[in-house]
Amino acid sequence: MSAHLFVLLEGAGTADKQAESATLSDAESVFTHPTQAKKIRKKVTSVKRALLIGIDHYLQVPLTGCEKDAQSVAALLSRNGRDSRSRPKNFDVDTLLSERDGVITRRVLLDAVKSLFKDPAEVALLYFAGHGVFDFATENAVLVAQDGEDMHSGISLAEISALASKAARQIKSIVLILDCCQSGSAAELPATGLSLLSTGLTILTSADRHQEASATKKGGVFTGLLMNALEGAAADVRGQITPAAVYSHIDQSLGAWHQRPIYKANVREFVILREVKPRVDDEILEKLVEWFPNEDHKLSLDPSFEPDVKPGTEDEYPPEVRSRNQMIFEALQICNRSGLVEPVGEKHMYYAAMNSQSCRLTFLGKHYRRVAAERFSS
Known part of the structure; x- marks a missing residue:
């Protein structure tokens, strides 16, 4: 039965x-x-x-x-x-x-x-x-x-x-x-x-x-x-x-x-x-098109993206640059946890920033960048 x-x-x-x-x-x-x-x-x-x-x-x-x-x-x-x-x-x-x-x-x-x-x-x-x-x-x-x-x-x-x-x-x-x-x-x-x-x-x-x-x-x-x-x-x-x-x-x-x-x-x-609650807000997905002008673009990072100040760089980056980059990095971290972005040259996003490496889109990230370009961008 x-x-x-x-x-x-x-x-x-x-x-x-x-x-x-x-x-x-x-x-x-x-x-x-x-x-x-x-x-x-x-x-x-x-x-x-x-x-x-x-x-x-x-x-x-x-x-x-x-x-x-x-x-x-x-x-x-x-x-x-x-x-x-x-x-x-x-x-x-x-x-x-x-x-x-x-x-x-x-x-x-x-x-x-x-x-x-x-x-x-x-x-x-x-x-x-x-x-x-x-x-x-x-x-x-x-x-x-x-x-x-x-x-x-x-x-x-x-x-x-x-x-x-x-x-x-x-x-x-x-x-x-x-x-x-x-x-x-x-x-x-x-x-x-x-x-x-x-x-x-x-x-x-x-x-x-x-x-x-x-x-x-x-x-x-x-x-x-x-x-x-x-x-x-x-x-x-x-x-x-x-x-x-x-x-x-x-x-x-x-x-x-x-x-x-x-x-x-x-x-x-x-x-x-x-x-249900999205893992990544649409506002962040829209920004992928801006941060990654093409799917294979590598976004350069530096210590200004991290709230932790690397010794010797205190005066290297103006406060407004640190503030802007840290807001971007916070969003990139969300994308990283959701499998959309990965660090290049390092295992973790933190070290990619502190060691002036870069990050790139994963295959899933490329998909959502295309979604953003088609659905959200004017």
């Missing part, structure tokens, strides 16, 4: 012009100026919704921890991390829990998913924690409801995929994350093993199609790693957490003898699931 099953929704394709026009025509008709219409479009698509479902109380095979997992993930997704680059509010979340909300039947599940996809949004996220099984008769995985006579009654992933494809006309991003046994078959064509993903769709599963997903009394093993990733373990230098980064974190955390997560994607850009 399966342990847990998640579904999140990242990116189902771009809307065609006709669908977009139909969605926005009523709102735009009250304006005559095109810039006003653009503001309405931005308002419509900036919504981020999340529905999180947890089912513990199955008659045949009860589970523990699914409802708690749903609530814990909901709490993380509802707000960005402290001191993140974005506003505190993240997703508008709603939860559906078997103990609190009564029997979650197939109809309840289906109506909840349809409701999630009903209106325009930038991101729609569906999380399901409960039983998931692979139906060999239909070659499809099923999210199990509570009202079936067997463990194969519920919503198939084929149904969810079809709903997601239709919703892509008005929802920019859809992500499916599944933590359940045999979940790696998601989006596969029956009897072929080939996956068919609509543009923008990302799927992350806890196990391959023939594997079981592990769980403890506290909840799913995969879910625990997912939450760890969302808390910041999968964040990049700017504090952004994407589905690909979450997968990388989980993949590296599970050994070769454990369940193997599966990642499938057909995307043009990643959705940001959550943001």
Whole structure:
């Protein structure tokens, strides 16, 4: 039997012009100026919704921890991390829990998913924690409801995929994350093993199609790693957490003898699931372009960059030069700790400055310099 099953929704394709026009025509008709219409479009698509479902109380095979997992993930997704680059509010979340909300039947599940996809949004996220099984008769995985006579009654992933494809006309991003046994078959064509993903769709599963997903009394093993990733373990230098980064974190955390997560994607850009405090502020990243005029430039250092005054250099550097260089060096140290900058000729930045050496960008630093040049610089 399966342990847990998640579904999140990242990116189902771009809307065609006709669908977009139909969605926005009523709102735009009250304006005559095109810039006003653009503001309405931005308002419509900036919504981020999340529905999180947890089912513990199955008659045949009860589970523990699914409802708690749903609530814990909901709490993380509802707000960005402290001191993140974005506003505190993240997703508008709603939860559906078997103990609190009564029997979650197939109809309840289906109506909840349809409701999630009903209106325009930038991101729609569906999380399901409960039983998931692979139906060999239909070659499809099923999210199990509570009202079936067997463990194969519920919503198939084929149904969810079809709903997601239709919703892509008005929802920019859809992500499916599944933590359940045999979940790696998601989006596969029956009897072929080939996956068919609509543009923008990302799927992350806890196990391959023939594997079981592990769980403890506290909840799913995969879910625990997912939450760890969302808390910041999968964040990049700017504090952004994407589905690909979450997968990388989980993949590296599970050994070769454990369940193997599966990642499938057909995307043009990643959705940001959550943001936490950046390791390097954007203001510092912008300065990389100034300090390093080209990617291979070596920035010369000297004792004036260090607050510790080297004997014999007290009068060598004017106070204003020391003040300016020390502010730069403080930022360079932050970049060094984040793997963007490295000293040349010395093992540590301190000695590179005191011995008048230099520093340079690492390969990761070159990447973020390019990001800064493209996104921040005028």
